[in-house]
Amino acid sequence: MALPYTNCFRLPRISTRCHLSVTPIRAQRAVSRVFACLKTSDPAIHREAKVGPLLDRIKWDDKGLVVAIAQNVDTGAVLMQGFANREALLTTIFSRKATFYSRSRSTLWVKGETSMNFINICDVFLDCDRDSIIYLGKPDGPTCHTGSETCYYTSVDEVLNDPQNDCNTLALTTLYSLESTICKRKEEISSNFDSRPSWTKRLLLDNKLLCSKIREEADELCRTLEENEDPSRTASEMADVLYHSMVLLAQKGVKVEDVLQVLRLRFQQSGIEEKSCRNK
Amino acid sequence: MALPYTNCFRLPRISTRCHLSVTPIRAQRAVSRVFACLKTSDPAIHREAKVGPLLDRIKWDDKGLVVAIAQNVDTGAVLMQGFANREALLTTIFSRKATFYSRSRSTLWVKGETSMNFINICDVFLDCDRDSIIYLGKPDGPTCHTGSETCYYTSVDEVLNDPQNDCNTLALTTLYSLESTICKRKEEISSNFDSRPSWTKRLLLDNKLLCSKIREEADELCRTLEENEDPSRTASEMADVLYHSMVLLAQKGVKVEDVLQVLRLRFQQSGIEEKSCRNK
Structure with missing residues (x-):
């Protein structure tokens, strides 16, 4: 690459x-x-004087x-x-x-x-x-002096719903909110927490089912290209691939952030190699 | 779900x-x-008075x-x-x-x-x-009054490297920086821009190769679970799944943001359904 x-x-x-x-x-x-x-x-320093x-x-x-x-x-x-x-x-x-x-x-x-x-x-x-x-x-680690990953962990909606709550809801964007939900389901399983069944729990309890779903969803994503389906089908199938893959990540204890770090370091490296080639 | x-x-x-x-x-x-x-x-209004x-x-x-x-x-x-x-x-x-x-x-x-x-x-x-x-x-649309997606489009590193540049580098995080790079490769192909070959371009020019890679990487991701491989292998294989799937998204003109919106609306809906069940 x-x-x-x-x-x-x-x-x-x-x-x-x-x-x-x-x-x-x-x-x-x-x-x-x-x-x-x-x-x-x-x-090199004089170049920096542009600052x-x-x-x-x-x-x-x-x-x-x-x-x-x-x-x-x-x-x-x-x-x-x-x-x-x-x-x-x-x-x-x-x-x-x-x-x-x-x-x-x-x-x-x-x-x-x-x-x-x-x-x-x-x-x-x-x-x-x-x-x-x-x-x-x-x-390098948690940013907040409280030990929280970020300083933004007080949700106004949570406070208004329940002023007595412990104000510990991180400002998570979509991917990380989903990751958090999947991790909660995993914790509920390991703590035998009695809640209603969910598809995520079924997947977490059955590796064979989980892997068959990931392969199936990847295949369906590919078929949206091969069979020239509507782009909205592609978005929907990619959502399925992401969700099921994230359940596997949770099963293996891998964070989405770890995956993104792999991607960043990999493409940073290929960028350096490309620049090096251009300079030859 | x-x-x-x-x-x-x-x-x-x-x-x-x-x-x-x-x-x-x-x-x-x-x-x-x-x-x-x-x-x-x-x-309901009195509840809101908690604000x-x-x-x-x-x-x-x-x-x-x-x-x-x-x-x-x-x-x-x-x-x-x-x-x-x-x-x-x-x-x-x-x-x-x-x-x-x-x-x-x-x-x-x-x-x-x-x-x-x-x-x-x-x-x-x-x-x-x-x-x-x-x-x-x-x-609902671009946030900046200039028409830019966000107001943060001036990279200090870019300015220091080339003070004459047009200051149009959005502050992109890893996933969107990669998406931007893939889209650039697609534009280079369609404009016959003469640059060195890249793996992304090969994939964009060969749907059969692209789909076989996505299926292969999804399979390898699953095998890290089935064969109990190290979590670092899982992160690496998931990075491969993400990258190759994102090339397919670019090929179909679908943005990662579209996929995340699908996920958000889907899980918001299942959250509402779950709450409704609890209230019965």
Whole structure:
């Protein structure tokens, strides 16, 4: 395969002596080292000096800040939201670790400098107004200080339905909401929880049935192409393939995020190989 | 199948006479109608009055605002970021249309009230500090005023590599970055763009090969369960199933988002059926 997959996990484009180790140094020291890098005569560093004009174009608010949203590159989960000033963004771009400005402590902080749960940056994106940024990256572990995967675990609908609930419903998008439901069914089986039967449980209890369904659904997906069926049939059959495959993943204890990481690393590698071929 | 899938697209829990039509009424009028609803004697409305204590718990900043991030429930894409005051959040919760407070115009605005590209809310999530919220929903169309799917289309890495580029790289997570690459390969074929061959192109040019690969990879995924292989093999084979199936989707002009919408609506329906059974 030779797919370029160049948006994610680019290698740092600054020389190794400029590569910031933010563990366990303080964030302010990290910034000093970034500026030290910018003063060298290394051509790679001069290329990085382009960052100045970029930072000048950002619409910092009256406190010199923009909203910074950290997002998991594989799952799309919004991990946390903080603020960045010029130094925080500069540090993030060069160190490839998500860095924020703490308004309460009036200082930079590298997410993970205490917990070691860094967010490893793939790329940073600006919005159309240039006053909001996304730190797209891969977290080393749970992002929230509570140990939760993300900071967004209080569902307004849940609170309104039951104000006494424990507010522990992560903001999950479709694929991960389905994954969560499948995992709950698996837990119900292993804990002999008495609930009504479900198709997911039948599949989890019968590997032969599960595998025959996966092969059958894959075949039906292919036939939508071979027999020139309507695209809506393709979407429906692909949904079946995904759902049944996800039951198998749950059965094997594999997360969808693990699969996406495999895909990302695989296509990142083929992207590097493709670039290398072009340069020959 | 009887999977509950209750996190998304809950039916509005207020009576139909309270269901806000935000098209084309002005947002301020929408708020008035919300408050009018709260004054009725309908028990369903009184239940909704629980929203007051919830709003009281939010840490509004010195301007009475919190950061509000709109996220696509199916793809996980961060669509836009704005701010919400108490009225904007209240309107969003009741009307199920993402509503913000415009700091420049000092007024509420329902996203889509002009463009008709509303963001239909599934749920709202608060972060651990209760000063940042996610509007998790399904957009009717492009979110950005530029016509872009999301407002985040300027990649810092792209700008630093080539400051003259057209800044049109969406912040895509792994699955959608791969989908974008596959679609580019398809466009290269149809435009006879002279680039080096790739496995994706071979698959796109040979439906028989593509379908045989999908069936083969589905079989290999199943064998990781049947033959008790290591979970890392399962992740790898599932990555193969996903990639090859996504090439078929591209061949048929079907988006991954379409498939996820099928899954969401299907499991929302089974969730409603399950609840209905429980209430019998």
